[in-house]
Amino acid sequence: MKRWMRVAIPFGLLTAAVTGTLIVHAVEQPDPDDPEYLTPVHVQEISGGTLAERLVAEGVTVERATSTEQAVTAVTKAGRATLFLSTPDLADLPQLRRLPRGTNIVAVAPSELSLRRIDWPVAVEGSHWTSTVTDPGCADPVATAAGPAAVLRTAYRADAGTTCYAGGLVSFSHNGLFVTVAGSPDPFRDDRIAEHGNASLAVGLLSRDTRVVWLDVHEPDVTPTTPPPTQPTFAYTPDPNATDEYYDEDYYGDGDGDGGYGVPGGGDGQGEAEGEGDGEGDGESNAGGGSPLRDDPFLNSLPSTFWATLLLLVLILIALAIAAARRLGAPVTEPLPSQVPANETMLGHARLYAVARARDESMLVLRDAARRRLTTHLNLPPDAGTEQIAHAAGLPVRYVRDILDRDPPESNSDLVEAATLLQGLVRDVTGTHTDEGDPS
Amino acid sequence: MVTRRFALLLALGLPAPILLPQPWLALGAVFGFALLLALLDAAVAGPLTGIALERAGERTVWLGGSATVTLTVANASGRTVRLRLRDSWVPSAGAAPLYHKLTLTPGSAKTVATVLTPTRHGDRPAVRVTLRSAGPLGLAYRQRRQTWHDKLTPPWTLRVLPRFPSRRILPERLARLRVVDGSAVTRGRGHGTEFDNLREYVIGDDVRSIDWRASARAHDVVVRTWRPERDRRVFCVLDTGRTSAVRIGDAPRLDACIDAALLLSVLATRADDRVDLLALDAAVRARVEGGGHRSKLGRLINGMASLHPELAETDFTLLGQEMLRRDRKRALLVIFTALDTAPMIAGLLPILPKLAARHKVIVAGVRDPIVTRLAELPADANATDVHQAAAAHRVLAERDRVRDVLAHSGATVVDADAGDFAARVADVYLLLKASGRL
Numbered sequence: 001m002k003r004w005m006r007v008a009i010p011f012g013l014l015t016a017a018v019t020g021t022l023i024v025h026a027v028e029q030p031d032p033d034d035p036e037y038l039t040p041v042h043v044q045e046i047s048g049g050t051l052a053e054r055l056v057a058e059g060v061t062v063e064r065a066t067s068t069e070q071a072v073t074a075v076t077k078a079g080r081a082t083l084f085l086s087t088p089d090l091a092d093l094p095q096l097r098r099l100p101r102g103t104n105i106v107a108v109a110p111s112e113l114s115l116r117r118i119d120w121p122v123a124v125e126g127s128h129w130t131s132t133v134t135d136p137g138c139a140d141p142v143a144t145a146a147g148p149a150a151v152l153r154t155a156y157r158a159d160a161g162t163t164c165y166a167g168g169l170v171s172f173s174h175n176g177l178f179v180t181v182a183g184s185p186d187p188f189r190d191d192r193i194a195e196h197g198n199a200s201l202a203v204g205l206l207s208r209d210t211r212v213v214w215l216d217v218h219e220p221d222v223t224p225t226t227p228p229p230t231q232p233t234f235a236y237t238p239d240p241n242a243t244d245e246y247y248d249e250d251y252y253g254d255g256d257g258d259g260g261y262g263v264p265g266g267g268d269g270q271g272e273a274e275g276e277g278d279g280e281g282d283g284e285s286n287a288g289g290g291s292p293l294r295d296d297p298f299l300n301s302l303p304s305t306f307w308a309t310l311l312l313l314v315l316i317l318i319a320l321a322i323a324a325a326r327r328l329g330a331p332v333t334e335p336l337p338s339q340v341p342a343n344e345t346m347l348g349h350a351r352l353y354a355v356a357r358a359r360d361e362s363m364l365v366l367r368d369a370a371r372r373r374l375t376t377h378l379n380l381p382p383d384a385g386t387e388q389i390a391h392a393a394g395l396p397v398r399y400v401r402d403i404l405d406r407d408p409p410e411s412n413s414d415l416v417e418a419a420t421l422l423q424g425l426v427r428d429v430t431g432t433h434t435d436e437g438d439p440s
Numbered sequence: 441m442v443t444r445r446f447a448l449l450l451a452l453g454l455p456a457p458i459l460l461p462q463p464w465l466a467l468g469a470v471f472g473f474a475l476l477l478a479l480l481d482a483a484v485a486g487p488l489t490g491i492a493l494e495r496a497g498e499r500t501v502w503l504g505g506s507a508t509v510t511l512t513v514a515n516a517s518g519r520t521v522r523l524r525l526r527d528s529w530v531p532s533a534g535a536a537p538l539y540h541k542l543t544l545t546p547g548s549a550k551t552v553a554t555v556l557t558p559t560r561h562g563d564r565p566a567v568r569v570t571l572r573s574a575g576p577l578g579l580a581y582r583q584r585r586q587t588w589h590d591k592l593t594p595p596w597t598l599r600v601l602p603r604f605p606s607r608r609i610l611p612e613r614l615a616r617l618r619v620v621d622g623s624a625v626t627r628g629r630g631h632g633t634e635f636d637n638l639r640e641y642v643i644g645d646d647v648r649s650i651d652w653r654a655s656a657r658a659h660d661v662v663v664r665t666w667r668p669e670r671d672r673r674v675f676c677v678l679d680t681g682r683t684s685a686v687r688i689g690d691a692p693r694l695d696a697c698i699d700a701a702l703l704l705s706v707l708a709t710r711a712d713d714r715v716d717l718l719a720l721d722a723a724v725r726a727r728v729e730g731g732g733h734r735s736k737l738g739r740l741i742n743g744m745a746s747l748h749p750e751l752a753e754t755d756f757t758l759l760g761q762e763m764l765r766r767d768r769k770r771a772l773l774v775i776f777t778a779l780d781t782a783p784m785i786a787g788l789l790p791i792l793p794k795l796a797a798r799h800k801v802i803v804a805g806v807r808d809p810i811v812t813r814l815a816e817l818p819a820d821a822n823a824t825d826v827h828q829a830a831a832a833h834r835v836l837a838e839r840d841r842v843r844d845v846l847a848h849s850g851a852t853v854v855d856a857d858a859g860d861f862a863a864r865v866a867d868v869y870l871l872l873k874a875s876g877r878l
Contacts, residue, residue: 308463312454315471319447326441328539329526329570330586337560337692338685338749342808350814350831354824362830369815369833372840412823419826423817 038086101176142204146197153184481575490517515544673771681754779805796850
């Protein structure tokens, strides 16, 4: 095994395990886009059918709404009601400002972005890998009655109001609305509602009124209204210290002023602007028919100056690309000479000897070469023995035999010593340093 | 086609959509204005059809030197042409500068010079001159298709003569040749076997050289003088096959062979021998034979300059067909090749006895100096050095076997490191010349 693989394999396995776990975890998470997610009409794993049935059993009327507009209308039209936001991230939260005072809202795991959009005085404090069961730890009667429940996944922090389940359940009043934010969908899901005190908690939260409007949206729910042209950013980012009256007036003022919204210069041929114009009077059709990008309020809020400048920048880049694309003459090619060194085979052999630790073979080659040079130099027949060589060279036979007929080298140091002795002997006898290729 | 300046013009218009009340209108105005200017510029730019090109300059250069080739650009049109010109050569021609800029008024001509410093010998062609005519504003230009430029480009080829590092040892070898020739020493004529002339006997002359018949006629003792043979034939055979392509140091083996062949050719020409050249691999690549004595060396150098290694096995039967022709006179056949076992045993060996029977054959092989260096153990050797020495000795032993086999077949083998290869070949020639064995 190569050395780098010894390091790479454990780390590779670890990386694969971590990546695999993350992927499986992500896949296992219920997706608010899933039509089954916390819907009251089905009784399935991630649906909320069981909860709806239990609410009905408690004598609570459950009304399902498929858009925020519809839900707000349903809450507004008759008496007090609790609005259950099963997918607050997909709902058109700014519309909730139209809700009558005193309405109960229960939102399931809203994201930081959604909280900022609706400007509730609550922030995400952290999130857990899975839903955690905790004790209520507060005086809220519903939580106390329910006992331990698996509602802590996203932890929230509210400046005012009641915080239960270590941030898993936060209740507060805001602009006359009584809002409860639950940190996990588990207590409302069919497959988890029976665990711990989940059922009591979910039913308790939603049975404060005799009527529950269940907002069941699984696609981004868009509003037909947009901010006025004088405000390029969102019109619903108000001063948090402002009074309720201010918001109501501001909001309703927007809703009434039908003629005042739209992108400036929207009449000069832009598709976005036209699509928007069509949707002015019919919020439902616009929400169903327009693409998410086209109806993105952020994009719609950008002025046409921005788009014109952007297009000019693109044109500049295209001009630069065209200017660079045309070459002044194509590159010229020619065949390259061979790059193979003459000694490649020889060095390859040497590496093979070294890798195979072929000490015997190397020594054999060196000895044969030495014998050949000695016999040639001493004018002896090629098969002359060691004694003949010793006599001809005038050296002690034992000395020459020790060098020429030495035992095979056992170690590298042995090999180096034997080869050095052999070279010394040849140099002593022939008096030369290199193998000169004399013309024969 | 637009230039970068066009993009710059658009960039200058960037504030317009921001500052003006109608951004889309401003955008359209900026783009339309720039486009209009660019179109006008392209329309006003000088036409390329009136341009004529002409080349002049050096045709040959030694490798390592520089040559200058000029290009005269004439404008026959009625408008001023602002040209940007690229003179493309093959990369190994080392052409610089690549780009030229010139403005040609109607009817005028200007000359640009390209300095070539080639990196390889052989023919280095000029490939293409590409022209671009810019408008006066520099927003747009005219440029025609590549095929049009190919037709317009005047052909030119620079012949790069091979490197001749053995030039430095040439004077010394020529001095030795003069000694052999007898012209450089005061005592007597040179050694040789060819009759030169008769002169009076002086004390010290070899009595065996006395011409008794002439002495009788002249009433004095007259001796014959001898000189080395002249008008011998030397046939340089360059193997341009795959074994010549491998690199020894930073140059192909063929370069070392060409260097040695050049030295031999110069020496032999000075010694009044006739030098011919044959370069072959799978086919005959170059042949320089016959012709005048004086122009021969130039033709040989030219012939060698065009050679380059082919990745093909050398077919020595072609050599046999050439050298064993009935009308072929005896020659000194010097085969510049590599003493690799397989090509020698399978290729040259079968025809070598026949060649050696009719000609004097020298087989000259270039050796990589690294083999000799690695065969010797350094002072602080380790096991790797020993293995390398063993591999080097293995190569040397194989080469010795090839040398023995070739020598046994009647060839003289020269096997030397690339550094002194040419000198060794020249020495063998001088030895044969001095001993009258050519």
